[in-house]
Amino acid sequence: MKEQTSPYGKLIIGSSSELFAKAVEIANETATHSPREEISWALHGGSTPLDFYKFIRENESLSPEFLKTARWFTSDERFVPVNSDESNFGNLDRNLLSHYNVHEDHKFPWPTDLQPEPAALMYGDLLENLQGPHGCFDLCFLGMGDDGHTASLFPNSPILQKNPKQYFASVEVPGKGHRLTITPNGLKDCGRIVVMVCGENKAITLSAVLSGLAQPSVYPIQTLAHVAMKTTWLVDEAAAAKL
Numbered sequence: 001m002k003e004q005t006s007p008y009g010k011l012i013i014g015s016s017s018e019l020f021a022k023a024v025e026i027a028n029e030t031a032t033h034s035p036r037e038e039i040s041w042a043l044h045g046g047s048t049p050l051d052f053y054k055f056i057r058e059n060e061s062l063s064p065e066f067l068k069t070a071r072w073f074t075s076d077e078r079f080v081p082v083n084s085d086e087s088n089f090g091n092l093d094r095n096l097l098s099h100y101n102v103h104e105d106h107k108f109p110w111p112t113d114l115q116p117e118p119a120a121l122m123y124g125d126l127l128e129n130l131q132g133p134h135g136c137f138d139l140c141f142l143g144m145g146d147d148g149h150t151a152s153l154f155p156n157s158p159i160l161q162k163n164p165k166q167y168f169a170s171v172e173v174p175g176k177g178h179r180l181t182i183t184p185n186g187l188k189d190c191g192r193i194v195v196m197v198c199g200e201n202k203a204i205t206l207s208a209v210l211s212g213l214a215q216p217s218v219y220p221i222q223t224l225a226h227v228a229m230k231t232t233w234l235v236d237e238a239a240a241a242k243l
Contacts, residue, residue, distance in 0.1 A: 004243075006210045008224045009195070009231030013243075016198055019234040020055040023141075023194060024062070026232065030139045030192055031069050039138040040108075040131060042073040042182070044151070045088035046143045048198045053095040067100055071130065075140050076151035076181040077110040079119075079170075087112075116170030116178045123168045123180070136167050136189040140182065144197045148205050148219030152179035156217055159183055184223045193224065193231040200238040207242040 001014035001022070012022060031039050043049055056062060062070075074088040082090040089109040097107060108126065111119045127136065142150045153159055154173050159181070167186030172178050187193060197206055209219045216222040224231050 006233070007214070007228060008210060008222065009193070009228045009233055011210070011233045011235060011243075013235050013237060013240045016051065016236050017055065019196065019198075019236060020052050021059075021061075022234055023052065023196065024056065026192065026194055027070075027139060028063075028066060031066055034069075034138055034191070036131075036138065038069050038071050038130075040071045040073055040127070041139045042075040042137040042141060043088070043092050044075050044141045044143045044196070045078070045091070046145075048143060048196050049088075049141075050091065050095060051198075052196070053092070056096060057099050062100060067102065070102075071106050071108060072097060072102065073108045073127075073137060074110070075137070075142055076179060077112065078176075079112055079116060079178040079180065081112060082109045110180050112180070116172075116180065120168040120170045120180055121166070124166050127167065134189060135191075136182070136186045138191040140187065140190040140193050142193065142195045142221075144195060144202060144206065144209070144221050146201055146205055148209055148221050150195070150221040150224075152181035153184075153220040153223065155220060157220060160217055160220055160223065184226070187223070187227055190227070191230070193227055195221070195224070195231065195233045197233065197239045198236040200241060202239040203242045206235065206239050210243065 001018050004011040077088050078086050080086045111122050144150055159169050159171055164183050169183050170180055
C-alpha cells in the first residue's frame with residue numbers, strides 16, 4: 001500500500017483486500033483507544049460496503065471482543081423501510097450483523113417510520129443519550145459518489161448552505177426522494193472518519209476533489225477539509241488512477 005497526504009486527510013492506496021483489512025484495523029484501533037466501554041460505528045451505503053461485508057464474513061475479521069463493544073449505525077439512509085433492498089442499515093444487517101448474530105440492542109437503524117424531519121431529530125436524541133451532548137459517532141465511514149457527494153450531502157445541498165447545528169438532518173434530493181444524513185457539524189464531532197472509494201468510475205471525480213479547487217458546494221465531500229486531521233481515505237488502484 002502507498003500513503004499520501006491531501007488537504008482532506010491521509011490517503012492510503014492499495015488493493016481492495018488490503019483496504020478492507022486496513023478498515024478492520026482502524027475499527028479495532030478505535031475500540032482499543034476509546035474511553036467508552038462501547039463504541040459507535042456508522043457504516044455507509046453503496047456497493048463497496050457489500051464487498052467489505054463479504055470480506056469480513058469470509059475472513060471472520062471481527063473478534064468476539066470487538067462485537068461485544070460495537071454499536072451499529074449508518075451515516076445516512078434512504079427513506080425506505082429497513083427490509084428494503086435500498087436500506088443502508090438493512091443491507092448492513094442482512095450482510096454482516098446477522099452473520100455474527102448481533103443482538104438487537106446493538107443495532108440502531110434510522111426511524112424511517114416517522115416523517116423525515118422528526119426522524120432526523122429522534123436519531124440525534126438517540127445518539128446524544130448514548131454518546132453525550134458533544135459526541136457523534138466514534139467511527140464514521142463514508143463513501144464518495146461519482147458526483148462528489150458523500151453521505152446524503154449532494155451538490156448544492158441546502159444542508160451545505162445552512163450548516164445546521166444538529167448532527168443529523170433530512171433533505172429532499174431531486175429525483176431521489178427524501179434522505180436522512182449526518183451533517184458537517186456531525187462530522188466535526190465524530191471521533192474518526194474513514195472514506196472508502198473504489199472503482200475506475202470514481203477516478204476523474206477523485207482527482208478533481210483531491211487536486212482541484214476547493215468547491216464544496218460542487219463536491220460536497222470537500223467539507224472534510226475541516227476534519228482532515230482525523231480522516232483517512234482508503235482508495236483502490238482503479239479509483240486512484242488519475243491522481
